[in-house]
Amino acid sequence: DGGITQSPKYLFRKEGQNVTLSCEQNLNHDAMYWYRQDPGQGLRLIYYSQIVNDFQKGDIAEGYSVSREKKESFPLTVTSAQKNPTAFYLCASSIEGHLDEQFFGPGTRLTVL
Amino acid sequence: GESVGLHLPTLSVQEGDNSIINCAYSNSASDYFIWYKQESGKGPQFIIDIRSNMDKRQGQRVTVLLNKTVKHLSLQIAATQPGDSAVYFCAENLNSGYALNFGKGTSLLVTP
Numbered sequence: 001d002g003g004i005t006q007s008p009k010y011l012f013r014k015e016g017q018n019v020t021l022s023c024e025q026n027l028n029h030d031a032m033y034w035y036r037q038d039p040g041q042g043l044r045l046i047y048y049s050q051i052v053n054d055f056q057k058g059d060i061a062e063g064y065s066v067s068r069e070k071k072e073s074f075p076l077t078v079t080s081a082q083k084n085p086t087a088f089y090l091c092a093s094s095i096e097g098h099l100d101e102q103f104f105g106p107g108t109r110l111t112v113l
Numbered sequence: 114g115e116s117v118g119l120h121l122p123t124l125s126v127q128e129g130d131n132s133i134i135n136c137a138y139s140n141s142a143s144d145y146f147i148w149y150k151q152e153s154g155k156g157p158q159f160i161i162d163i164r165s166n167m168d169k170r171q172g173q174r175v176t177v178l179l180n181k182t183v184k185h186l187s188l189q190i191a192a193t194q195p196g197d198s199a200v201y202f203c204a205e206n207l208n209s210g211y212a213l214n215f216g217k218g219t220s221l222l223v224t225p
Binding site: 006033035040041042043044045048058090092099101102103104105106107109 | 144145147149154155156157158159162164202204206212213214215216217218
């Protein structure tokens with residue numbers, strides 16, 4: 001089955017620790033995205049990548065980092081510099097980017113203790 | 114910056130009725146719009162999309178209307194069912210951009 005997966009589904013972290021969220025897709029999509037969702041809010045863009053080895057900051061990139069070494073993978077690291085990291089994180093991919101539907105993964109809920 | 118917004122945060126309808134969810138956008142450069150459905154604790158699911166060269170598009174039980182004159186987008190769901198209960202987001206894609214700008218969502222509650 002083709003799709004986009006995120007792991008883990010739930011993640012707990014102590015303050016001051018970095019944590020990496022996984023996102024994998026086997027849809028052969030070029031573009032991948034990371035969004036953050038807070039309760040009762042819409043999605044806000046953290047980072048996106050149009051092609052391998054290239055990525056751009058979104059609206060709320062501070063305190064986050066990404067890499068795109070493989071087409072299938074776009075991991076997100078939440079660093080200790082992110083002041084309010086507790087949120088629902090969603091990864092998405094699309095064929096190319098503009099004018100394309102984005103397919104979303106199931107999300108990772110990160111809680112900072 | 115310009116953003117997408119929604120008129121109503123919650124909408125309650127009876128099973129079998131038609132639902133209309135509205136969305137206002139302010140960026141006239143947007144040329145692609147999508148509606149997503151999100152159930153609690155899950156990722157958004159694509160419902161329907163429309164490009165700016167169209168004013169109406171129909172899917173199965175859903176219709177999206179685009180009024181570029183007043184920068185308004187709506188999602189119509191026919192014969193609403195309990196399984197339609199979810200949060201609905203509209204999103205816009207700016208011309209030549211690669212990321213979607215999401216509204217805050219409307220919660221649709223379908224009552225028997």
